[in-house]
Amino acid sequence: MAAMALPPLPPQFKSIQHHLRTAQELDKREPVVAYYCRLYAMQTGMKIDSKTPECRKFLSKLMDQLEAMKKQFGDNEAITQEIVGSAHVENYALKMFLYADNEDRAGQFHKNMIKSFYTASLLIDVLTVFGELTEENAQHRKYARWKAAYIHNCLKNGETPQPGPIGIEGESFADAEREDEGSSSLPSGTTQPTSSSSTYEANNTPTSNYTGIHIPPGAHAPANTPAEVPHNTGVTSNTIQPSPQNIPLVDPSLYNAQSEGEVRLTPEDFARAQKYCKYAGSALQYEDVSTAVQNLQKALKLLITGRE
Numbered sequence: 001m002a003a004m005a006l007p008p009l010p011p012q013f014k015s016i017q018h019h020l021r022t023a024q025e026l027d028k029r030e031p032v033v034a035y036y037c038r039l040y041a042m043q044t045g046m047k048i049d050s051k052t053p054e055c056r057k058f059l060s061k062l063m064d065q066l067e068a069m070k071k072q073f074g075d076n077e078a079i080t081q082e083i084v085g086s087a088h089v090e091n092y093a094l095k096m097f098l099y100a101d102n103e104d105r106a107g108q109f110h111k112n113m114i115k116s117f118y119t120a121s122l123l124i125d126v127l128t129v130f131g132e133l134t135e136e137n138a139q140h141r142k143y144a145r146w147k148a149a150y151i152h153n154c155l156k157n158g159e160t161p162q163p164g165p166i167g168i169e170g171e172s173f174a175d176a177e178r179e180d181e182g183s184s185s186l187p188s189g190t191t192q193p194t195s196s197s198s199t200y201e202a203n204n205t206p207t208s209n210y211t212g213i214h215i216p217p218g219a220h221a222p223a224n225t226p227a228e229v230p231h232n233t234g235v236t237s238n239t240i241q242p243s244p245q246n247i248p249l250v251d252p253s254l255y256n257a258q259s260e261g262e263v264r265l266t267p268e269d270f271a272r273a274q275k276y277c278k279y280a281g282s283a284l285q286y287e288d289v290s291t292a293v294q295n296l297q298k299a300l301k302l303l304i305t306g307r308e
Contacts, residue, residue, distance in 0.1 A: 006061050012049045013058065016041040020062075022122050032078040033092050033123065035069045036085060040126040042066060086130040087279045090137070091288075093123035097144055107163050109151055117148040263306040272308070273299045 009017055023037035042062050049055040073079045078088040100116035103109075124141040127133055133141070143165070154161040265273075276299035283291035302308050 006065070007054075007058050010049070010052070010054045010058055012052070012055055013041075013045050015048070016044050018118075019044075019122055019125065022119055030092060031069065031073060032076060032085065032088050033126075035066070035073065035079060036089050036126050036129055037123075038062060038066055038069070040129050043129065081278075082130055083275060083278050084281070086127065087275070087281070089123060089126055089130075091279070091283060091291075093120050093127070093137075094140075096120040096123065097140055100144070100147070104147065104151070104161075105163050109155060109161050114148050114152050114155075117144045117151075121145040121148070263304075265303070265306060269302060269306065273302050276302070 006020070009020070019037050019041045023034040023041070026034040026037065042059065045055065045059050045062070050059060070079060078085045096116045097120035100113050100120065103113040103116075121141045121144040124133065124137050124144070127137060151161045276295040280292040280295040280299070283289075283295065298308060
């Protein structure tokens with residue numbers, strides 16, 4: 001089902017423009033992620049301005065979109081259960097991040113990679129719908145935005161970017177997308193890749209030295225590349241073959257693990273075990289067996305021993 005058209009985006013909502021565009025781009029291949037992108041935009045828009053007529057009209061139409069999607073996908077656990085939805089969005093964000101990071105470290109700099117970095121940062125924004133970001137995700141968001149700006153500006157200026165984490169200061173998205181955009185309203189059915197966002201202002205740009213930043217290992221993200229394939233490879237998305245996967249060995253200690261006395265599991269323990277299981281289920285949607293096995297082992301160990 002194609003999302004119903006929205007009115008022109010009020011200037012007050014410029015900061016959510018790219019979250020809504022991401023939702024449009026993901027409507028067909030990742031409707032769950034598209035739903036939560038709109039939910040994030042809705043919640044953020046309500047905080048910005050819910051009183052002026054143009055904002056109220058826009059938010060009302062956006063709410064209609066959300067209600068229609070909720071009705072269409074009402075039997076999807078990722079929509080009805082927040083913990084499943086959170087795992088689904090996080091896995092997709094890390095999928096985009098890992099793809100861009102691998103391209104970056106291989107010295108493959110192109111527009112689709114820049115977009116993947118920035119889209120990952122937008123999807124980590126969306127995770128705030130489910131609560132406060134973990135320190136790790138907050139760090140990934142900052143790094144992804146900085147990397148997208150740095151590589152974009154290097155290519156724009158005819159310079160060769162340095163791959164991987166480095167110490168770079170002062171990069172900004174301020175003018176990056178103004179070259180590609182001629183309107184503040186949200187285009188309908190936009191498909192053109194955007195390398196960055198004019199909503200990301202210079203005073204938000206990280207200036208830290210990133211030589212020691214923690215990059216998630218491959219096991220934390222699905223093995224397949226994103227649905228969008230770099231334009232310079234000449235490969236179409238329907239010809240992508242799954243990457244070989246290294247399946248982790250099952251921890252031998254789990255075979256002989258015994259409860260030490262009476263293990264008293266707290267509600268927090270049960271919630272963590274449930275979260276690991278949901279993460280495993282979400283990983284399997286991306287055929288990421290390695291992440292599924294790791295998370296199931298964590299849940300099993302916690303339930304048997306009371307420890308992680």
